[in-house]
Amino acid sequence: MKKMITVDEQLIQREMDFWNVPGLSVSIVKEGQEPYTKSFGWRDKENQQKVTDTTLFGIASCSKAMTSAVIAMLVAEGKLDYDVPVTTYIPDFALMDEEASKNTTLRDMLCHRTGLGGHDAIWPVPKTLKEFAQAFPYLQPSAPFRSLTQYSNIIYAVIGYAAEAVTGQTWTELMHHYLFDPLGMTQTNCQAKSMTDSDNFAHPYQVLDGVLTKLPVWDVDSVAPAASVNCTAIDMCKWLNFLIRKGRTAEGISLIPEDIFETMITKQVEYDDCLGPDKSLYPTDGYAMGWKTGEYRGKAMRRHTGKIEGYSTIQAFLPEDGVGISVMMNLHSPTVAIMHTVLYSIIDSLLELPAIDWTWKFRDDKKPTAEDYKDCHIDVFHSVYPDAIPNTMPPKKLMEGYKAHAYEGTYFNAGYGPLTIIAQKDQLYMEYRDMSLPLEPYWSGNFMINNVKEDILTLSIPLTFICDENQKSIGLKARFEPLVDDIVFLKK
Structure with a gap:
């Protein structure tokens, strides 16, 4: 026994x-x-x-x-083979880094050394695995291929x-x-x-x-x-x-x-x-x-x-x-x-x-x-703007720069997909993926978004509108991935 x-x-x-x-x-x-x-x-x-x-x-x-x-x-x-380029099996696979696109193997992927880390803001989405992978050529790597x-x-x-x-x-x-x-x-x-x-x-x-x-x-x-x-x-x-x-x-x-x-x-x-x-x-x-x-x-x-x-x-x-x-x-x-x-x-x-x-x-x-x-929250906003204090501009000046309805619309990034800004009275909201979150104004065209969910974490991130000479919004940038540059979305 x-x-x-x-x-x-x-x-x-x-x-x-x-x-x-x-x-x-x-x-x-x-x-x-x-x-x-x-x-x-x-x-x-x-x-x-x-x-x-x-x-x-x-x-x-x-x-x-x-x-x-x-x-x-x-x-x-x-x-399958651990050590041949994965494009052998999926010819449409590509990354922003050309060397990584050509040479990435299953071994590289299984042990996390492709150079592409994070970017957890792009999921969950209602896509097949093949459809999901189509975003990868537009995602900035955070390290050189096989370096980290x-x-x-x-x-x-x-x-x-x-x-x-x-x-x-x-x-x-x-x-x-x-x-x-x-x-x-x-x-x-x-x-x-x-x-x-x-x-x-x-x-x-x-x-x-x-x-x-x-x-x-x-x-x-x-x-x-x-x-x-x-x-x-x-x-x-x-x-x-x-x-x-x-x-x-x-x-x-x-x-x-x-x-x-x-x-x-x-x-x-x-x-x-x-x-x-x-x-x-x-x-x-x-x-x-x-x-x-x-x-x-x-x-x-x-x-x-x-x-x-x-x-x-x-x-x-x-x-x-x-x-x-x-x-x-x-x-x-x-x-x-x-x-x-x-x-x-x-x-x-x-x-x-x-x-x-x-x-x-x-x-x-x-x-x-x-x-x-609260060990699962990262304040990206204040790591970028350590001295920022909300609503520090005079109220009249702040609202002149705010113009909530001028920012409304759908914005697009090839890697991150569509992001929509809506206004309810003078409050802006970001609708992205499965989230609807308010924008907190800091100064003209610059906002903080709290509770952005990425995998097990929530983030506080900066979002800045990009405007033309007439102060019309033509895009926005947001720090969804702390290890790379701001993600730029253009207004559709």
């Missing part, structure tokens, strides 16, 4: 209560032992519906490792497009055909609608101004290969077992040859990151293909976090020790420590390492405040 995995469930519940986490699921596998799953709390707190081991959670960027696994299978079949590792959700969308091109199947079909079905992950899906159509999914939550608030499910299908998988605790065990078996199913069938599996999880580039909220604890040494590489207390570990609107996940496996762990929760916060406290405590127990009280490594006993949940 296989040995059972034991977990300090009181620690998990105590940390959930402290951090105001509505629901959480843990999955653990260890070679030679029975898989462990345990679920806590509420999938719908208002309606008192409990999380179970078959409750779906959005795993966000943990999807990248699954996308990477499918690519590895296509490499094994000879349909820059995390990129949008590049992972193109990885999925390449897989679609060589198979004739959609990315969703590929994920089921190559991964979910062979592993028996019958509850897992990779579309927002598939999750919300389920009768057992965890509703997303975020702490806003100190109050736990239910959010709508965010449809990220336009970057699906980067972030759209929804999984359960039971199915996560099947995925983790596949990893510790080095690409083999429970029946011993090899889906990824061992040499390709090793390539997939081996460091490809330097990557500056950490394995927890405290950067002094277990920094990573690089990025593989959908995995961050590093060590935990001298043990080789591969891991990735996943964070999206209302969900946070961490998955990790220790390839030399035959251990895999996942923690999924329906709370939005990039650095709330509970995932790392739980992960590290479980590893210590499984490997019988000297105990560390991880709770007190990441927090004291003071209850978290609203500020503790």
